[in-house]
Amino acid sequence: MKSKFTYRSTSETDIGLRKTANEDSFLDTPQILTVAESLNRLGYLFAVADGVSGQEGGEIASKIAIDTLRMYYVLPHVNIPPQDRLRNVFLEAHRRIEEYAEKHPRYKGMGTTLTSVILKENSAYYGHVGDSRLYVIRPVTREITQLTEDHTLVNRFVKEKKLTPEEAAQEDSNVLDQALGCVAKIHVEVGEYPALCPGDLLLLCSDGLTDLVTDAKIRDIVLGSPSLADACHRLVMKANQQGGKDNITVVLVAVEETGSEEH
Incomplete structure (x- = not known):
């Protein structure tokens, strides 16, 4: 017998x-209006994209990324594993953003982050480029785990031991090493979290939240809120209370058990 899961979600974005x-865009599965059969076969899809600041057209780039994800995710003839599906869609979004900028020179250099997760049975399959983030929050242990890695120059320099963590804290952490559309060759980070449990919460968010609110505070706000919608609103409010220097987008998903099925 294998547990069968369902996923409840809500989202909020703020300037x-x-x-x-x-310049943020996001995808919450109910927005797709996908038939139940497709959701069961392909999994439930959620995403956040954050247009690169400082370049004109960030909001266009993030919208292209989300629209590409929405369209290509549900192609019926593409029967490949979730991570491969995500990688292919990310590469297609990158191509489309570049193509748009070529046709509209004023938007040359525009780009976006994209962080997406597919939830299927008890696994989370994710694709990621940039510094938006995906977290798993486990109420039973009060743990918050960042699944994605920030694709920033500072983070790369720390990994290459060119900077210590202490030195990195003094540097600009918002300079991206990877982003769709504005980097010659992208590396799509894909991964799987294969141990989802009933009660787990997944949070996708732009750096307008994480630059201003610590992981521990994010966890406390989510676990201390009476509903998913309230948690999203409180996260946005907290980021604004801390200065609100950027757009803030959060998508929060709850994992629930609906029963068991035989295999």
């Missing part, structure tokens, strides 16, 4: 206090 436009 923040210092930006004049919201």
Whole structure:
């Protein structure tokens, strides 16, 4: 007998206090209006994209990324593993953003992060480029685990031992090493978290949240909120209370058990 899971989700995005436009985009499975058979076969899809600040067209790039994910994810004839599906869609989104910038020179250099997760049975399959993040929060142990790695120059220099963590804390952590559309060759990070349990929560978010709110505080807000919608709203409010220097987007998903099925 194998446990069968269902996933409840909610999301919220906010322009923040210092930006004049919201360059974030996101995908919550109910927005796709996909038939139940496809969701059961392909899994439930969630994503956050954050247009690269400092370049015109960030909001266009993030929208192209999410639209590409939405369209290509449900192609019926593509019967490949979730991680391969995500990798292919990321590469297609990268190509489409580059193509758009070539046709519209004013947007040359535009780009976006993209962090996405497919939930299927008790596994989370994720694809990731940039510094938006995917977390798993486990209420039973009060643990918060970041599944993705920040694709920033500072983080790369720490891994290469060119900077110590203490030195890195003094550097600009927002300079991206990888982003769709504005890097010649992208490396799509893919992974699997194969041990989801009923009660687990998955959080996708842009760096407008994580630059201003610590992981521990994020965990406490999520676990201390009476509902998913309330948790999302409190996270956005907290980031704004801390200065709201960027757009803030959060997608929160709860893993629930619906029974068992025989295999």
